[in-house]
Amino acid sequence: MKLFKASLIALGLASAGFANAASLAITNAKVHTQTAQGVLDNATIIIEDGKISAINPTSISADSTLDAQGKVLTPGFINSLNTLGLVEVSAVKRSQDAHDDDATITFDPSTAFNPKSSLIPLMRKGGITSNVTMPHGGKDMFKGLLFAADTSGQFDSLVETRLGVLVELGAESKGSRAMSLQKLTEKLTDANKALAKAKKDQAKDKKEPKRDELILQRLVKGEQKLIAYVDRATDILALLKLKQQFNLDLILASADDAILVTEQIVAAKVPVIVNADANLPEGFDSLHTSLSNPGKLAKAGVQVVLMTSGDTHMGYELRHQAGIAVAHGMDYQSALAAVTKNPAQVFGLSELGTIAVGQQADLVLWSADPFELSTKVEQLWIQGQAHSTESRIDKLRDRYMAESELPRAYIK
Amino acid sequence: MQKMAKTLHASLIGVALVGCNQSGVQDPKVEFNKDPYPSTYQALPQQNIIIKGATVLTGTGERLDNADVVFKDGKIIALGSNLNAPDATIVDGTDKWITPGLIDVHSHLGVYPSPSVESHADGNEMTSPNTSEVWAEHSVWPQDPGFETARAGGVTTLQILPGSANLFGGRSVTLKNVPSHTMQGMKFPAAPYGLKMACGENPKRVYGSQKQAPGTRMGNMAGYRMAWSEAVEYKRAWEKYDRDYAAGKNPEAPARDIELDTLRGVLDGEILIHNHCYKAEEMAMMIDLGKEFGYHAGTFHHAVEAYKIGDLLAENANCAAMWPDWWGFKMEAYDMVFENVAIVDSFENSCAIVHSDSDKTIQRLNQEAGKVLYNANQNGFDLTEADAISWITFNAAKSLGIEQTTGSLQVGKKADIVIWNQNPFSVYAHAEQVFVDGAKVYDRFDEKYQAKSDFLLGQQ
Numbered sequence: 001m002k003l004f005k006a007s008l009i010a011l012g013l014a015s016a017g018f019a020n021a022a023s024l025a026i027t028n029a030k031v032h033t034q035t036a037q038g039v040l041d042n043a044t045i046i047i048e049d050g051k052i053s054a055i056n057p058t059s060i061s062a063d064s065t066l067d068a069q070g071k072v073l074t075p076g077f078i079n080s081l082n083t084l085g086l087v088e089v090s091a092v093k094r095s096q097d098a099h100d101d102d103a104t105i106t107f108d109p110s111t112a113f114n115p116k117s118s119l120i121p122l123m124r125k126g127g128i129t130s131n132v133t134m135p136h137g138g139k140d141m142f143k144g145l146l147f148a149a150d151t152s153g154q155f156d157s158l159v160e161t162r163l164g165v166l167v168e169l170g171a172e173s174k175g176s177r178a179m180s181l182q183k184l185t186e187k188l189t190d191a192n193k194a195l196a197k198a199k200k201d202q203a204k205d206k207k208e209p210k211r212d213e214l215i216l217q218r219l220v221k222g223e224q225k226l227i228a229y230v231d232r233a234t235d236i237l238a239l240l241k242l243k244q245q246f247n248l249d250l251i252l253a254s255a256d257d258a259i260l261v262t263e264q265i266v267a268a269k270v271p272v273i274v275n276a277d278a279n280l281p282e283g284f285d286s287l288h289t290s291l292s293n294p295g296k297l298a299k300a301g302v303q304v305v306l307m308t309s310g311d312t313h314m315g316y317e318l319r320h321q322a323g324i325a326v327a328h329g330m331d332y333q334s335a336l337a338a339v340t341k342n343p344a345q346v347f348g349l350s351e352l353g354t355i356a357v358g359q360q361a362d363l364v365l366w367s368a369d370p371f372e373l374s375t376k377v378e379q380l381w382i383q384g385q386a387h388s389t390e391s392r393i394d395k396l397r398d399r400y401m402a403e404s405e406l407p408r409a410y411i412k
Numbered sequence: 413m414q415k416m417a418k419t420l421h422a423s424l425i426g427v428a429l430v431g432c433n434q435s436g437v438q439d440p441k442v443e444f445n446k447d448p449y450p451s452t453y454q455a456l457p458q459q460n461i462i463i464k465g466a467t468v469l470t471g472t473g474e475r476l477d478n479a480d481v482v483f484k485d486g487k488i489i490a491l492g493s494n495l496n497a498p499d500a501t502i503v504d505g506t507d508k509w510i511t512p513g514l515i516d517v518h519s520h521l522g523v524y525p526s527p528s529v530e531s532h533a534d535g536n537e538m539t540s541p542n543t544s545e546v547w548a549e550h551s552v553w554p555q556d557p558g559f560e561t562a563r564a565g566g567v568t569t570l571q572i573l574p575g576s577a578n579l580f581g582g583r584s585v586t587l588k589n590v591p592s593h594t595m596q597g598m599k600f601p602a603a604p605y606g607l608k609m610a611c612g613e614n615p616k617r618v619y620g621s622q623k624q625a626p627g628t629r630m631g632n633m634a635g636y637r638m639a640w641s642e643a644v645e646y647k648r649a650w651e652k653y654d655r656d657y658a659a660g661k662n663p664e665a666p667a668r669d670i671e672l673d674t675l676r677g678v679l680d681g682e683i684l685i686h687n688h689c690y691k692a693e694e695m696a697m698m699i700d701l702g703k704e705f706g707y708h709a710g711t712f713h714h715a716v717e718a719y720k721i722g723d724l725l726a727e728n729a730n731c732a733a734m735w736p737d738w739w740g741f742k743m744e745a746y747d748m749v750f751e752n753v754a755i756v757d758s759f760e761n762s763c764a765i766v767h768s769d770s771d772k773t774i775q776r777l778n779q780e781a782g783k784v785l786y787n788a789n790q791n792g793f794d795l796t797e798a799d800a801i802s803w804i805t806f807n808a809a810k811s812l813g814i815e816q817t818t819g820s821l822q823v824g825k826k827a828d829i830v831i832w833n834q835n836p837f838s839v840y841a842h843a844e845q846v847f848v849d850g851a852k853v854y855d856r857f858d859e860k861y862q863a864k865s866d867f868l869l870g871q872q
Contacts, residue, residue, distance in 0.1 A: 089740055089741070089742060089743050089746060090739075090740065090741040090742065091613070091741060091742035092742070092743055093745065110693045118740075119740065141831050194653050205514055208559075210445050223808075229813060277772050279559060279561055279562060279775075280526040280557055280558055280771055280772075281526050281527050281867070281868065281871075282527060282528055283524060283528065284527060286527075287868070287871045309772070311738075311740065311741050312739035313738075313741060314737070314738065315741050317737075320779070320783075323840065324776075324837030324839065325841045326839075326840065327841075327842065371839055372838060372839050372840075373779060373782040373783055373785075373837060373838060374782070374786040374837075375786075375840075376786075376790055393739075393748060393749050393750065394749075394791075395754075396720070396747055396748070397749040397751050397791065400719050400720055400749070400755065401751075401755065401792065403646060
């Protein structure tokens with residue numbers, strides 16, 4: 001092999017250190033706060049008890065100090081709408097827990113979340129500290145309930161369960177999209193009626209609502225988020241109307257042709273979760289996709305969240321998706337918000353997504369611009385704990401780059 | 413296997429005449445047109461241009477700083493510093509980077525186009541494990557909007573492959589990425605055909621689930637071997653016919669078999685193997701399978717485990733076409749490493765390629781290569797932009813058998829050129845101008861050079 005440097009072991013060691021001190025001062029960082037404070041140069045962040053306890057304190061007192069040497073510190077990135085923790089190998093059915101033929105609106109896959117999945121350390125490699133996992137559900141248009149987990153790989157990773165209901169609408173390979181919209185409307189109407197009746201009959205002995213009815217009632221009470229996968233503009237408008245009619249806490253996902261109804265989305269104050277790399281017409285619902293859409297939507301005032309497209313295994317690519325959005329016109333801080341503050345707000349994870357006193361210390365120190373290909377994660381903290389970005393793929397690489405007289409299976 | 417009746421011509425030849433030819437009369441020689449659907453490609457209006465003062469990556473490992481590139485009549489005519497080209501239009505190359513046009517060796521544009529409706533799913537003849545008789549070019553829909561978006565990403569040449577359900581998926585076609593309303597208007601003149609083969613999980617899943625061979629990896633190997641042994645017989649029969657005919661005899665021509673024509677083309681070295689094959693142990697056997705039947709095992713596509721056998725690939729002159737980081741969607745893609753391409757590239761006489769297999773990442777092949785470059789350098793490599801560009805230009809051209817005419821910036825080669833706004837291995841890089849055969853086919857700032865497919869025209 002001709003192009004290797006000899007310093008593999010040294011590099012491996014460099015990522016240790018600064019582990020689990022009780023309190024940590026990160027000094028001399030370029031801090032992207034994602035708050036009104038904006039970007040702070042040469043800033044100091046104090047982490048204590050898993051939280052950010054001070055920004056630029058007058059005097060630094062911490063168990064250890066890390067000089068960031070002017071490098072970029074951001075909130076941990078948040079990916080969403082993949083099946084992280086519910087899949088190991090997509091084509092291996094016994095390693096898949098996101099799907100179930102019998103799944104309905106009550107399907108809560110959070111109990112299947114596997115923090116030991118090999119996908120999770122790779123998420124850390126991409127600077128992702130938490131993730132909103134979605135169910136794939138079954139045949140029902142309601143796919144089930146979403147949950148949030150951090151990427152620490154620990155058994156207590158779950159952050160929030162039942163944080164929204166996922167519904168899929170739009171083009172149907174069998175039947176009409178109108179039927180799904182009609183069913184959704186009817187279910188919401190029924191839920192409203194049931195609630196009104198329950199109010200009226202309060203004193204009387206009443207029947208306990210079924211589990212699915214309870215969730216629908218939470219939707220119309222605005223207590224449960226509805227995440228709707230739709231693309232065509234007419235479907236988006238139909239959902240905006242339902243939001244108004246039933247006072248829904250609505251989030252649009254995919255929303256390929258949102259650009260046609262940007263004004264209405266802004267007026268309805270509905271966030272959208274989009275792929276930055278969607279620019280081909282996947283079908284007749286998506287004739288207006290463009291790499292410039294995320295930037296245009298954000299500029300118009302839509303709260304944009306970026307997610308990775310395709311296979312969950314590629315979720316660590318979120319930062320490059322943000323880069324693609326910036327390359328095609330999205331304002332840099334808007335793109336950063338779309339992978340930090342916005343997903344935190346949209347999914348109600350209020351302690352995440354910004355760097356401010358009192359916020360959870362989910363932080364990433366980057367070697368340079370987080371969106372750039374040449375940049376890597378230098379340090380990553382979840383709840384103030386440092387976590388390595390190493391995974392089995394590093395072990396495989398090292399095994400096959402090492403010299404050995406014995407078969408490589410002996411290199412561990 | 414195809415069981416065609418003998419050709420009319422062959423069946424008319426009297427059996428008694430074969431071998432003795434007492435009359436001395438020979439029937440007309442039975443010969444086939446190997447190019448029945450020829451390219452009708454013609455270059456778009458060509459320009460005479462000098463790009464001045466740019467950073468040039470040649471595709472063959474060189475980087476020239478503050479360099480000029482001159483092209484005329486479709487060819488690169490000069491490359492170097494402080495060049496003069498009195499008649500040429502000057503393009504200011506300050507801060508720009510110039511590379512060869514990018515080449516994607518693995519694309520399904522046109523055969524699995526957008527929109528991905530049922531009527532367009534023409535990429536995989538999943539009706540038999542051996543469909544060497546099908547040709548991807550017969551499925552290409554030239555109005556796929558993906559050709560336009562790939563062109564905006566600097567892709568000037570691409571190989572369109574059949575899918576991977578079959579042991580033998582059929583012939584590939586190499587296209588020039590120019591707008592045309594016929595496939596033949598895009599067809600790369602004189603580029604060899606490829607034959608798509610597939611290892612591993614896909615064929616055994618597709619056919620095994622129908623209780624049909626192959627249902628296992630050993631079934632896959634048996635399927636290849638049976639087909640190649642038949643192809644060897646077919647080749648021998650035709651060669652005997654040619655020999656006897658040349659000797660003045662009047663032999664009966666063997667029955668033509670469209671399926672075996674393709675395999676014979678491989679045995680004759682006219683058709684190149686493009687083998688969907690992820691795993692180290694399978695690639696090693698596919699190399700030996702080629703040796704067993706007398707052909708070269710060609711390029712391994714999606715070679716997720718190529719890093720485990722980089723030495724073997726280099727020794728046997730096999731290219732490996734890889735993603736920078738796709739993994740985990742099936743078991744055979746579980747052992748991905750980010751440095752795969754770099755490890756394969758590190759051996760002498762290697763041929764490492766970054767491919768897309770995607771209508772999305774084909775638009776950012778430069779960034780796909782960039783991911784490899786930076787990941788590798790963070791883990792012990794010392795690679796440069798000049799190395800990385802070869803993974804998506806020259807090595808790709810080599811894999812397709814077109815490296816004599818394209819894939820690098822050298823005097824006399826086709827002026828397939830991309831002008832980038834900056835270092836192309838940045839997430840913020842854009843192809844600003846793209847030339848195919850010295851003709852501008854894309855300009856980021858001039859709508860005149862931004863083609864639109866029939867499908868998207870006038871959509872509301």
